[in-house]
Amino acid sequence: MVGVSNPxxxxxxxxxxxxxxxxxYLYAGNSSLFLDRLMDNGGNRSATNAAELVxxxxxxxxxxxxxxxxxxxxxxxSYIQLSPxxxxxxxxxxxxxxxxxxxxxxxxxxxxxxxxxxxxxGNANNESLAQQFIVFLLNDSSLLSKYGLHPLKPALLFAWRxxxxxxVKELMEKGLVSS
Numbered sequence: 001m002v003g004v005s006n007p008x009x010x011x012x013x014x015x016x017x018x019x020x021x022x023x024x025y026l027y028a029g030n031s032s033l034f035l036d037r038l039m040d041n042g043g044n045r046s047a048t049n050a051a052e053l054v055x056x057x058x059x060x061x062x063x064x065x066x067x068x069x070x071x072x073x074x075x076x077x078s079y080i081q082l083s084p085x086x087x088x089x090x091x092x093x094x095x096x097x098x099x100x101x102x103x104x105x106x107x108x109x110x111x112x113x114x115x116x117x118x119x120x121x122g123n124a125n126n127e128s129l130a131q132q133f134i135v136f137l138l139n140d141s142s143l144l145s146k147y148g149l150h151p152l153k154p155a156l157l158f159a160w161r162x163x164x165x166x167x168v169k170e171l172m173e174k175g176l177v178s179s
Contacts, residue, residue, distance in 0.1 A: 002038060003045050003053035003065035007104055010049040014109040016066030017102045019086045022111075026085060031100065051075075069148040088114045091152075116149065117158070131167050138176045154178040 007014035017035060024033035038044050047053050050067040054075050057065045065077075069087075072079040084090040088097060090113060097111040118137060120130040137144070141151040157168065157179045164172075171177040 001045050001062040001064075002043055003047070003050070003057060003062040003067075004038075005050040005053065005066070006046050006048055007102065007109065008107065012050040012066060012068055012071075013046070014102050014104075015088055015111070015114065018100050018109065018111045019066070019082065019088065021100050021102060022086055022097075025100070073147045088112075115156075115158075118155075135171070135176075138171065 004016045005013035007017060020034040020038065021031045024035065025031040028034075045053065045056065045062050050065065050071060053062065053065050053067070054077070056062050057077070067075075067077070067079075069079055069081070081087070084093060085096065088111060094112055097113060101108050101110045103109070118134055120127060120134070124130050137151070138155055141149075141153075144151055154175055155171075155177045157164070157172070157177050168177060172179065
């Protein structure tokens with residue numbers, strides 16, 4: 001039994017199915033092979049998010065769980081390091097990743113490299129403290145590295161709804177953020 005979270009409620013779920021699709025393509029020349037086998041034999045146990053499947057894994061109710069490496073580390077789980085093609089973590093493989101998609105309930109997920117984002121909500125209670133936290137993350141990635149995360153250096157500014165705030169401009173001037 002394999003644990004895969006619901007792709008409609010957890011990105012780890014659709015990324016698991018996309019990794020299976022890529023594995024079928026790479027190792028069997030049939031991108032649907034592993035997905036079909038998993039679905040046909042009822043070997044999938046699902047939950048709203050991957051974290052909900054940790055307890056069933058630890059209890060032996062499932063034998064394998066698709067979960068982000070950072071989550072596996074934070075839960076003290078052993079994990080298998082996937083190849084760059086399967087881990088979806090290499091930005092230079094974007095063109096390869098974009099060849100694959102997974103559809104469920106009329107929604108199609110297209111793959112690309114996985115990025116984790118940091119932002120400050122417009123209604124933050126303490127914007128100054130939030131800015132300090134972002135600067136901390138940009139300056140000290142060792143904490144994130146302990147959990148298998150490898151921050152981009154410089155960090156990328158993906159999109160902004162209007163003008164770029166002054167503190168972000170300052171981070172760009174210091175070379176900590178790039179657009």
